[in-house]
Amino acid sequence: MAQMGRPGLSAVQKAELWARWKNGQSLSEIGRALGKHAASIHGVVAMRGGIVPVQRRRSRLALTLAEREEISRGIAANLSVREIASTIGKAASTVSRELNRHGGRGHYRAADADGRAWKQARRPKTCKLAINDRLRRFVASKLSLDWSPEQISGGLKLRFPEDDVMRLSHETIYRSLFIQARGVLKKELMAHLRIRRMMRRSKFATTEGQPRGQIIDAVSIRERPAEVEDRAVPGHWEGDLITGSNNTHIATLVERQSRFTMLVKIKGKDTASVVSALSRQVRKLPIELRQSLTWDRGSELAHHKLFTVATEVQVYFCDPQSPWQRGTNENTNGLLRQYFPKGTNLSGYSQSDLNKVARRLNERPRKTLGFHTPADKLAASVASIG
Numbered sequence: 001m002a003q004m005g006r007p008g009l010s011a012v013q014k015a016e017l018w019a020r021w022k023n024g025q026s027l028s029e030i031g032r033a034l035g036k037h038a039a040s041i042h043g044v045v046a047m048r049g050g051i052v053p054v055q056r057r058r059s060r061l062a063l064t065l066a067e068r069e070e071i072s073r074g075i076a077a078n079l080s081v082r083e084i085a086s087t088i089g090k091a092a093s094t095v096s097r098e099l100n101r102h103g104g105r106g107h108y109r110a111a112d113a114d115g116r117a118w119k120q121a122r123r124p125k126t127c128k129l130a131i132n133d134r135l136r137r138f139v140a141s142k143l144s145l146d147w148s149p150e151q152i153s154g155g156l157k158l159r160f161p162e163d164d165v166m167r168l169s170h171e172t173i174y175r176s177l178f179i180q181a182r183g184v185l186k187k188e189l190m191a192h193l194r195i196r197r198m199m200r201r202s203k204f205a206t207t208e209g210q211p212r213g214q215i216i217d218a219v220s221i222r223e224r225p226a227e228v229e230d231r232a233v234p235g236h237w238e239g240d241l242i243t244g245s246n247n248t249h250i251a252t253l254v255e256r257q258s259r260f261t262m263l264v265k266i267k268g269k270d271t272a273s274v275v276s277a278l279s280r281q282v283r284k285l286p287i288e289l290r291q292s293l294t295w296d297r298g299s300e301l302a303h304h305k306l307f308t309v310a311t312e313v314q315v316y317f318c319d320p321q322s323p324w325q326r327g328t329n330e331n332t333n334g335l336l337r338q339y340f341p342k343g344t345n346l347s348g349y350s351q352s353d354l355n356k357v358a359r360r361l362n363e364r365p366r367k368t369l370g371f372h373t374p375a376d377k378l379a380a381s382v383a384s385i386g
Contacts, residue, residue: 361374
């Protein structure tokens with residue numbers, strides 16, 4: 001099995017990630033821009049509940065890198081602490097503490113000292129909810145009554161007009177809910193929010209250009225030929241995505257007549273990634289097994305026309321919220337959970353790994369096939385056509 005895990009992101013990449021997230025880009029869009037899997041992006045964003053970190057700034061009282069380099073040059077010139085302090089316009093005690101913190105005169109290096117000071121200066125501000133039990137209980141009780149964070153913030157002002165300690169912005173409440181590492185509000189309280197997202201999205205996030213729920217020029221399942229419905233001929237497929245942890249996915253294709261299954265590794269849930277991966281897989285099939293594909297209304301197949309051009313396979317779309325119209329695929333996805341339990345990170349599986357799982361499923365006898373295997377059934381169907 002391929003090794004699981006997310007490739008790391010540098011500080012520069014993380015800064016770009018958050019800038020793009022703040023501007024409303026999707027996980028897949030950010031992943032493509034950074035050359036990373038969408039799961040890598042999801043891992044970073046989810047850790048902070050989708051809330052952009054506050055940009056750190058140096059205190060105006062802290063020594064700058066340029067001042068530390070002056071200190072280093074002063075040491076090299078064998079100047080005294082007072083002489084060095086005079087050069088940079090600081091108190092002698094400031095220079096003395098700087099040297100004591102970072103190795104003394106014999107080991108002081110400006111760049112190392114600057115980096116160490118920046119790292120040590122990280123002092124996260126304690127959340128008011130973590131230190132004020134009364135405030136935390138009030139907020140939790142109102143959330144459980146389905147009050148919004150903004151209503152709670154306004155209610156505090158009316159309930160405690162003279163008590164500045166009992167003040168809290170709605171943003172602080174959201175942060176305490178979505179950044180669970182704070183550990184001040186139970187995750188279960190998120191279920192009381194009107195919009196039950198697991199992460200906060202940018203106010204600039206939009207689905208414009210992403211035809212969700214309305215696929216352009218979609219052909220309804222109701223126009224599908226009768227031969228598809230009665231499983232009279234092979235080559236008609238049903239498809240869907242299996243979802244794992246950290247926004248990872250696998251595409252599944254099931255042939256209706258034989259129940260033969262193919263699993264397809266995809267880079268992300270965006271339509272470009274899904275259509276590209278499906279097209280490569282389907283083009284490997286004999287032409288007689290490329291008749292039609294039935295999919296749900298997910299935007300991952302918004303580029304269905306490109307798929308049809310690449311494969312000559314007509315795509316039909318189910319009615320909204322009608323998974324039973326792809327019953328064969330739904331049942332197969334249930335069987336696949338034996339190999340991919342819910343919560344599994346699917347990014348670690350290679351296409352070779354997926355082929356092994358598909359082969360295992362295709363070589364198992366099926367009651368609906370009279371205890372023949374899907375592989376045998378498909379082979380017999382193809383032979384009869386030839």
